[in-house]
Amino acid sequence: QVQLAESGGGLVQAGGSLRLSCAASGRTISSYGMGWFRQAPGKEREFVAGISWSPGSTSYADSVKGRFTISRDNGKSTVYLQMNNMKPEDTAVYYCAAHRRTYSSGRGLADFGSWGQGTQVTVSS
DSSP states (O other): OOEEEEEOOEEEETTOOEEEEEEEESSOOTTEEEEEEEEOTTSOOEEEEEEOSSTTOEEEOTTTTTTEEEEEEGGGTEEEEEEOSOOGGGOEEEEEEEEEEETOOOOSGGGEEEEOOOEEEEEEO
16 A cells, blocks of 8 residues: 655645645555646546656646646655646645556546545635
8 A cells, every 4th residue: 555645735826836745655656657636625536647657758637737747756755746827726635646556547536546635725816
């Protein structure tokens, strides 16, 4: 089992930036794809960004392309989500997740088997 813990959420003004961190423990995750999801009140949990453990393999929801960047630090078993030019519609609880299988792909909820507890991100106007 992989334990995931998000941090870095908070309140930011529109146009500002935040960097979320996802620290993994309990198991080596260097061979697992990782992703960020978010869930706003009354909304379904949605895919935000994903990264495989191979160079250059990233994926983003259309709504965040050009603004958010997902990255990883293999030595720290940590995944980051750099969020720039934030908008009020980015307000949500952000969750880090790990794929169910090594070297797998996919951005659907069912593709991910381990989840963090989430961190609140609020963007004010």
